[in-house]
Amino acid sequence: PVVAAAPGPKEPKKGQKLSGKIAQIGDNGVFVSFGGRAEAVLDVAEIRGEDGNPTKAVGDDITATVVSVGETVKLTLKGKKTGDIAGLLDAQKSGTPVEGKVTGVNKGGLVVRTLGVRAFCPFSQIDRRYIDNPQEYVGKTLTFVVTTADDKGRNVVLSRRSLLEEEAKGQAEELRQKLEIGQEMSGIVARIRPFGAFVDLGGVDGMVHVSEISHARVNDPNSVLKVGQEVKVRVVKVEDLGGSSERISLSMKQLESDPWETAVDKLTVGEQLEGKVVRVVDFGAFVEISPGVDGLVHVSALAPGRVEHPSEVVSPGDAVTAWVTQLDADKRRISLSLVDPSERSERTPRFDRGDRPPRRRGESNRPPKVHRSGDPSDGLTSMGEAFQRLREQMGE
Incomplete structure (x- = not known):
């Protein structure tokens, strides 16, 4: 007897609701097993949530509507909006x-x-x-x-x-017409470089050199600024405004109180203080005694003995104890010493050409010339007489 073949799975029709389980989630499609000869496919975008991640997982039940039938059965979720x-x-x-x-x-x-x-x-x-x-x-x-x-x-x-960027172009033209040296403005740090920071003033960028960020010493602009930070600046220089070589120089430290205005008033000669070596040069070392205020220790004041080069005694970053030896508010100079004044006073003073009494006009440092007058009444001897006496002594 002939046995009739079992009927195969029915093929879905367009518009039909289809239920099944998610078999796989790919980058572009969701494969749904519904009991047919092949799996149906659903656009993965239809199961993504607002955060962009899938809201369903492999093995979840799903009901969708058939949108096309052919080599592949394509599905869409019931009630899913396609958007405009x-x-x-x-x-x-x-x-x-x-x-x-x-x-x-x-x-x-x-x-x-x-x-x-x-x-x-x-x-x-x-x-x-x-x-x-x-x-x-x-x-x-x-x-x-x-x-x-x-x-x-x-x-x-x-x-x-x-x-x-289009909006900034319009703002830039308006800003250039109003920009003046000395003008105080707010801006946003746009880029940071080792030599300073570029600040967006509203369609136009200005540059704050590292030396103009603060009265305090700044070695790395990234240590005090960050991109996106709002800052207050003053326009200090403008070049070729609107041209190909446009340059706007800005300063932040000019809007800060100057530490030198009060630093000298608070110090006295002979005062002991703590500081940090910030720079070493051939003639000495600069020591920061407060933010934005440096004093100079001359090479002769670095140690009790002779120092050939300051680097033999100190290095940048060293914490030191120093004594104030001289203050000059007008020239903004503070002279320091790393030698205890009591120890320095016990040292043998060095010969100083400046200690010589001033020479009178017409005087000479050479020994006085021999008097040549030959007059015995003046108590001096002529050169001829001197040689004659010498011959007589040798003849004896």
């Missing part, structure tokens, strides 16, 4: 800005929901400057331009930076 893809395509072509809400951050940039479609904004396109903490944008609604979009809404890329 046409609106995104129009915005891309026309350059019309769109609003979007930042829903998350991934390894490449921000996840944004705009016009009902999940989009992406790279880190480099978030702002005109480097963003240190992109998480601060999550939950905010921002304005973007659509740089890339497809008719399926799977690859929508946004940019905020291009809008900000």
Whole structure:
């Protein structure tokens, strides 16, 4: 007898609701096992949450609607909104800005929901400057331009930076017309380099040299500033404004109180104090006695004995005890000594040419010349008489 073959699984039809289990989640698709000859496929974007991560896992039950049947059965979730893809395509072509809400951050940039479609904004396109903490944008609604979009809404890329740059151009022209030397302004640190920091004044960048950051010594601008920090500055120099060699020099320390104004008033000659060696040169060492105030220890005052070079005694970073030996407020000079004054007073004074009494006009340091007058009444002997006596003595 002929045995009839068991009926195979029924093929799904378009529009039919299909239930099954998630067998695999790939980069682009979700594979659903529903008992058919092959697994059905669902766009992975349809199960992603606001943070960009899948809301379902392998083994979860899922019910979806069949949208097409062929070599592959394609599904869509019931009631899933496709978003205004046409609106995104129009915005891309026309350059019309769109609003979007930042829903998350991934390894490449921000996840944004705009016009009902999940989009992406790279880190480099978030702002005109480097963003240190992109998480601060999550939950905010921002304005973007659509740089890339497809008719399926799977690859929508946004940019905020291009809008900000256009806005900055207008601000820059307005700022250049008002900019004056001595003007005090607020700005945002845009970039930091070993020689200083660039500050965005509103479409135009100015530069604060490392020596103008603070009265206190700054070796590395990164130690006192960070990108995105708001700072107060004063315009000190402007060159070729609006030209190809435009340069705006700024200062932060000019807005601080000058420590020298009070430093000298608080010090007295002979006072003992603590400090740190900040620089060593051939003729001595500079010691910071308070932020922004340095004193000089001459090489002769570094140690009781002879010192060939200051580096034999001190190095930058050394903590030292010093004594004030001289103050000059007008010249902003403080002379210091690392030798205890009581110890220095016991040293044998060195010969100093300055200790000689001043020479009178016409005087000479050479021995006096022999008197040649030959007059015995003046008590002196002529050269001829001297030689004659010498011959007589030798003849004897």
